[in-house]
Amino acid sequence: MTEPARRGFSGEVAENYxxxxxxxxxxxxDALAEAFGLDRTDVAVDLGCGTGQLTLPLAERLRAVVGVDPEPDMLRLAAATARERGVRTASWMMGFDSDLPTLAALLGPGAVAAVTAATAIHWMDHRALFASARALLRDGGGVAVVTNGDPLWLQASDWSRTLRAVxxxxxxxxxxxxxxxxxxxRAGYRAAMVDAGYEAGETRVEYExxxxxxxxxxxxxxxxxxxxxADPVRRNDFAGRVRAALAPRTRFVEHVTVVVQTGVLEK
Ligand SMILES: C[S@@+](CC[C@H](N)C(=O)[O-])C[C@H]1O[C@@H](n2cnc3c(N)ncnc32)[C@H](O)[C@@H]1O
Incomplete structure (x- = not known):
């Protein structure tokens, strides 16, 4: 069987992440807790967990969270951050979204309150994921697709347009x-949630x-x-171009809208 494609999130990328x-x-x-009725008795699975951006704050509120990611470097750094912050309720698994059926077999039906994919669903087969999550989810639990604002180079500001050109x-x-x-x-994720039998909802959280x-x-x-x-010469070249293009400004404000799409499962 061939391994699903990794997306190049190792080494320097993971360190910068x-x-x-x-x-x-x-x-x-809070929005996830509200949508799925989460409390300290619950378990969640965070797919494409990266270095734990959502896994860790979720783990601080639940019984346990399994962060799943195909990149060992991401998982190593996520585990190091968990140790630094004293979070003992996060555990890490090397794997892909397509491993969800195996997790369901391992944990058993209804064992999980939420399956999340934060800034990661675009790498996944979301229709297959929403379908296979059903076996894992408890009544009233669900799937969530979370994004953390627009990519830095696609925003409506002068500095972002400059970055895009560079x-x-x-x-x-x-x-x-x-x-x-x-x-x-987003409309596609919402439609796929509804097709898979979830009740779709959405919350937006803004910050600067x-x-x-x-x-x-x-x-x-x-x-x-x-x-x-990977190549330090190329990396320095890029950094130099960004610094030159943004000069003389030194501070920038990013207006971030986090979108939390939820699909709640009523069994
Ligand atoms: C942009 S990062 C998001 C990290 C973190 N969840 C966040 O919100 O910032 C995307 C992550 O998805 C992982 N990834 C890529 N393809 C995946 C797949 N098929 N299944 C699970 N994770 C995947 C990558 O290794 C990477 O760590």
């Missing part, structure tokens, strides 16, 4: 893919983030593929 990517503010976990020139590619954060993708140039460079590296950032 752990260092620069923001987690989700408390109202995001990125397009550097990669020589169209950099317009919104990674599942656009309304059309302050960024400096090094934060922007780090966030950009966290969103690239490992092959783009």
């Amino acid at each position: 752990a260092r620069f990517r923001r987690g989700y503010p408390p109202p995001v976990v 990125l397009a020139e550097w990669t020589g590619k169209d950099v317009g893919w919104a990674c599942g954060t656009d309304e059309e993708s 983030a302050d960024l400096d140039v090094e934060g922007i460079v780090g966030l950009m590296f966290s969103a690239m593929s490992t092959k783009d950032v």
Whole structure:
């Protein structure tokens, strides 16, 4: 059997991810808790957990959360962050969204209150995922698709448009893919939830983030593929271009809208 494709989230990308990517503010976990009636007796599975951006705040509120990701570097850094923060209710599994049926067999029917995919659903077969999650979910539990704002280079601000131009020139590619954060993708996830028998809902949480140039460079590296950032010369070239294009400004404000799409299962 062939392994599903990894997406180049190892090495430098994972390091930048752990260092620069923001987690989700408390109202995001509140929205999940409200939708699925989560409490300390519950277990969740966070698919595409990365370095634990959603896994860890969820784990602080539940009995246990399993973070699943195909990249060992992401999982290693997630586990290190959990240790640093003293979170003992998170556990880590190397795997893909397609491993959900195995998890269902392992944990048993109704064992899980929520299956989440945060800034990760665009790498997954969401229809298969919503269907296979049903076997795992308890009554009133469900699936959630969470996004943490638009990609940094696709936002409605001058500095974001500048970044987009730098990125397009550097990669020589169209950099317009919104990674599942656009309304059309969201409508598709919603329709797929309804088709799979879930009651669909949505909550938006807005916040502002302050960024400096090094934060922007780090966030950009966290969103690239490992092959783009592995070579230090190429990496420095990109960082230099971003710094030059954004100068003389040193501080930037990002208006972030987190969208939490939920599908609640009434068995
Ligand atoms: C952009 S990161 C998101 C990390 C984190 N959940 C967050 O909200 O910031 C996407 C993650 O999805 C993982 N991934 C890619 N394909 C996947 C798949 N088929 N199944 C599970 N995870 C996958 C990547 O390794 C990466 O860690």
